[in-house]
Amino acid sequence: MRFSRQRQVVYQTLQQTDTHPDAQWVYNKVREVLPNISLGTVYRNLNELCCAGMVKRISASDNVERFDARTASHAHFVCRCCGKIDDVFDSNVDVGETHGTVESVEVMVYGVCSECMKGGNYCG
Amino acid sequence: MRFSRQRQVVYQTLQQTDTHPDAQWVYNKVREVLPNISLGTVYRNLNELCCAGMVKRISASDNVERFDARTASHAHFVCRCCGKIDDVFDSNVDVGETHGTVESVEVMVYGVCSECMKGGNYCG
């Protein structure tokens, strides 16, 4: 993977925020530095960085993919009213006190299923 | 909330599968019983059922919302190759053995953040 100027700025931009932004937000932010970058380039680089393990993709039920440059494992608090995503780093914290009213907790285990491992559908 | 024929069939269809389908799959399945139902109706009913707490929405990073009529809390195994979602009911199970290779575990806490609770942005 080459390290183009565009890819650098996309990555740095994501590292400098803790708001778990979507591609459009990253695009707007990066344009302050690279006014001619295209939205497609932002999308492609976010995907490349995800593949490289430098960025994590966050899906939180509002039809928008969000991204996080903090790859250390941590939980997220998602507000279903404003869509905001907070980090929950400390497992001892009372989320209900610190972040808001808790309605449900979802645990998602990501990986490659047995059929795909066997069938050679394994992708990367 | 009224209990229209369409809503009944959408709900029943979702109850009769454990594949965590998306709206299109539900649409195709429901059309076997109600050939004239429209895709918009399926979407609207899935959303209504979510609001009513009878159905859960599952976001798993492939640009499609999936739905689950099993509202009892349980974890999900998501294959990043084929997109399949398995239920993980038994917390004692070795997910790596039973479902596939585990790459990451994400914990999402859903709720309403403090600002929205205070600001009257609370929505339902």
Place this chain on the structure above:
DNA sequence: TCCGTAATTAGTAATGATTACTACTTAATA
């Protein structure tokens, strides 16, 4: 330092999921 070349980009078009809109229909209640 200069080439060669494959990776990357900008710009635009296409795709695909989801929502919005409207005139018509129907479930549920009095």
Place this chain on the structure above:
DNA sequence: TATTAAGTAGTAATCATTACTAATTACGGA
């Protein structure tokens, strides 16, 4: 049964994301 607000079918619109292409560029080797 009559009323009526909720629900529906069908279609158009929206919006996030991906695909495509000709031009540009990073980077290893001469």
